[in-house]
Amino acid sequence: MNHYLLNILVALALFTFVALFTTFGVYAERKVSAFIQDRLGPMETGKYGSLQVFADMLKMLQKELITPLAADKILFALAPIIIFVAVYLGFAALPWAPGLIPASINVGIFYILAVLSIETVGILMAGWGSNNKYALLGAMRSVAQIVSYEIPAGFAIISVIMISQSLDLQEISKQQGILSAENVKFLGFIPVKEVGGILAWNIFRAPHLIVAFVIYFIASLAESNRAPFDIPEAESELVAGFHTEYTGIRFALVFLAEYSMMFLVSMVGVILFLGAWNTPLPNIGAVKLADWTTGNIWGIGWIFLKSLLLIGLQMWVRWTLPRFRVDQLMDLCWKVLTPLAFLCMLISGIWRLWLM
Amino acid sequence: MFNNIINGIKSAGKGFNLTLKHFLAAKNSREVVGIQSDNYFKQQEGNVTIQYPHQKLPIPEVGRYQLFVEMDDCIVCDLCAKICPVNCIEIESIKSTEAIGQTSDGTTKRLYAAKFDINMAKCLYCGLCTTVCPTECITMTNQYDKSVQDLDLLTYRFSPMSEAEAEEKRLALEKQQAEKLAAKQAAAQKK
Numbered sequence: 001m002n003h004y005l006l007n008i009l010v011a012l013a014l015f016t017f018v019a020l021f022t023t024f025g026v027y028a029e030r031k032v033s034a035f036i037q038d039r040l041g042p043m044e045t046g047k048y049g050s051l052q053v054f055a056d057m058l059k060m061l062q063k064e065l066i067t068p069l070a071a072d073k074i075l076f077a078l079a080p081i082i083i084f085v086a087v088y089l090g091f092a093a094l095p096w097a098p099g100l101i102p103a104s105i106n107v108g109i110f111y112i113l114a115v116l117s118i119e120t121v122g123i124l125m126a127g128w129g130s131n132n133k134y135a136l137l138g139a140m141r142s143v144a145q146i147v148s149y150e151i152p153a154g155f156a157i158i159s160v161i162m163i164s165q166s167l168d169l170q171e172i173s174k175q176q177g178i179l180s181a182e183n184v185k186f187l188g189f190i191p192v193k194e195v196g197g198i199l200a201w202n203i204f205r206a207p208h209l210i211v212a213f214v215i216y217f218i219a220s221l222a223e224s225n226r227a228p229f230d231i232p233e234a235e236s237e238l239v240a241g242f243h244t245e246y247t248g249i250r251f252a253l254v255f256l257a258e259y260s261m262m263f264l265v266s267m268v269g270v271i272l273f274l275g276a277w278n279t280p281l282p283n284i285g286a287v288k289l290a291d292w293t294t295g296n297i298w299g300i301g302w303i304f305l306k307s308l309l310l311i312g313l314q315m316w317v318r319w320t321l322p323r324f325r326v327d328q329l330m331d332l333c334w335k336v337l338t339p340l341a342f343l344c345m346l347i348s349g350i351w352r353l354w355l356m
Numbered sequence: 357m358f359n360n361i362i363n364g365i366k367s368a369g370k371g372f373n374l375t376l377k378h379f380l381a382a383k384n385s386r387e388v389v390g391i392q393s394d395n396y397f398k399q400q401e402g403n404v405t406i407q408y409p410h411q412k413l414p415i416p417e418v419g420r421y422q423l424f425v426e427m428d429d430c431i432v433c434d435l436c437a438k439i440c441p442v443n444c445i446e447i448e449s450i451k452s453t454e455a456i457g458q459t460s461d462g463t464t465k466r467l468y469a470a471k472f473d474i475n476m477a478k479c480l481y482c483g484l485c486t487t488v489c490p491t492e493c494i495t496m497t498n499q500y501d502k503s504v505q506d507l508d509l510l511t512y513r514f515s516p517m518s519e520a521e522a523e524e525k526r527l528a529l530e531k532q533q534a535e536k537l538a539a540k541q542a543a544a545q546k547k
Contacts, residue, residue, distance in 0.1 A: 038382070
C-alpha cells in the first residue's frame with residue numbers, strides 16, 4: 001500500500017515541478033526576449049510582472065473549450081493530453097542526485113527516447129483532428145522534423161552510450177565524477193577519478209563528445225519545436241501550427257508540454273554530456289572541493305543549475321537566429337548532422353577499444 | 357566547404373554577440389526626458405520602453421495637439437470652418453442687434469456664436485484653422501492625452517451660449533429686422 005502511495009506522491013511532485021517550471025519558463029522567456037529587444041516585458045501584474053503567468057493561467061482556465069464543428073472530436077480532445085503525458089512520462093527516468101531517481105530503469109535513456117516519440121503521434125492527432133489546413137500543415141512539418149532529427153540526436157546519444165557502456169542514466173551519471181566505479185580518464189589519458197569535477201564530465205573524457213553534444217543540442221531544439229526550428233508553428237505562415245484551434249486549458253496543456261520538453265531535453269543533455277548531478281569543482285590537493293560538493297542536495301542543485309543554463313542558451317538561440325526554411329532544415333539534418341553523428345559514433349568505438 | 361562552415365559559425369557568433377550585448381544592456385533604462393533635453397538623442401543603450409500611464413515624456417509648452425478656442429476673442433468669422441480640410445468645425449452664427457464688445461486686439465464683435473463645435477475625432481491636426489484666424493483665438497494646445505468613453509465627447513463645444521439664450525438673440529434679431537423693415541416701408545410710403 002505504502003509503495004503505491006509513494007509512487008503517486010513522486011508523480012505529483014514531478015507534476016508540480018513541471019507546472020512550476022513552466023510558469024517560471026514562460027516568465028523568463030518573455031523577459032529574456034524583451035531584454036534582447038530593448039523592451040521591458042511584462043511589468044504590470046505584480047512586482048516586475050512576476051504574477052503575469054499566473055494571471056494568464058487563470059484566464060486560460062476560465063476560457064470556453066471550443067471544439068470546431070468539423071473536427072474529429074475524439075482525436076481533438078485526446079491530442080493535448082497525449083502530447084503532455086508523453087513528455088511528462090519522460091521525467092520518470094531522470095536521475096536528480098546520487099540517491100534520487102523517480103524510477104530506476106536499466107534502459108533509462110532508451111525508455112526516454114521511446115516515450116518522447118509518442119509526442120509525435122499526439123501532434124499529428126492534434127493537426128489532423130483540428131480539420132484545419134494550417135493545423136494539418138503544421139503537424140506534418142512537426143512530425144517530419146521530429147522524426148528526422150531523432151536520428152542525429154539518437155546517434156549522438158549512442159556515441160555517449162558506447163563510451164559509458166550502459167543505458168542506465170544513473171550509471172552514466174555516476175561515471176562522470178568521483179563516485180565512479182571504474183577509472184575515469186581526462187581526454188583518455190590522464191586518470192582523474194580522484195580529482196573529479198569538470199574534468200571527469202563526458203565531454204572531457206572523450207573530446208569528440210563535444211561535437212556530439214552540439215549535435216544533440218541542435219537536434220533537441222528541433223525536437224522541442226523551438227526557433228530556429230519552429231516551422232511547425234511558424235506564426236507568419238501557419239497562424240500557430242498544430243495548436244491553432246485549441247483554446248483554454250487544452251492550449252495550456254500544449255504549452256506546458258513545450259516547456260517541460262525544453263527542460264527534459266536540457267536535463268538529458270546535462271546527464272549525458274555535462275556530468276549530470278556531479279559538481280564542476282575538482283579536488284585540488286588538500287582542497288577537496290569535489291568531495292565537499294557532492295551529495296543529494298548538492299546534486300539536485302547542480303543538475304538544476306546546469307539544466308537552467310542550457311535552457312537559457314535555448315532562449316538565447318531562439319531570440320537570435322531567424323527561422324530555417326523547410327529545405328534548409330532537412331538539409332542540415334540529413335547532410336550535416338547525421339554524417340557528423342555517425343562520425344562521432346565511429347570515434348566513440350575506436351576510443352572505447354583503444355583508450356579506455 | 358570548410359570556408360562555408362567557418363563563415364557560418366562567424367556570422368552566427370556575431371548575431372549571438374549582438375543579442376547578448378542588448379541583453380546585458382537591459383539593466384540600463386532610458387531616462388524619461390523630453391526633446392528639449394540635450395541628452396535626448398544620446399541615450400543609445402538600454403531598454404527604450406516608457407511605461408506610459410506611469411511615466412510621461414515631457415512635451416513642449418508650445419505643443420500643437422488639441423484645438424482650443426478662446427471665445428472672448430472670437431468674432432465668428434467662420435474662416436476656420438471654411439479652411440478646414442475635413443470639415444471638423446461647425447459654426448452657427450447669429451447677427452447681434454448691436455456691437456457686442458471688443459476682442460483683446462481691438463476688433464469689434466458683431467456676431468454671436470450659437471454653435472462652435474470642433475469634432476476632434478475628425479481633426480487631422482494640420483493647424484490651418486489657427487493660421488487663418490484673424491484674431492488668433494483658435495490655437496493648438498499641449499494637451500494630447502484625451503481618451504473618452506463616448507465618441508460624442510470628442511466633439512468639443514466651445515459656444516458659451518445656451519439654447520435658450522441663442523433663441524432669445526434670434527428673436528431679438530428678427531424683431532429688429534422687422535422694425536427695420538417696417539421703418540423702411542414707412543419711409544417708402546412717406547415718399
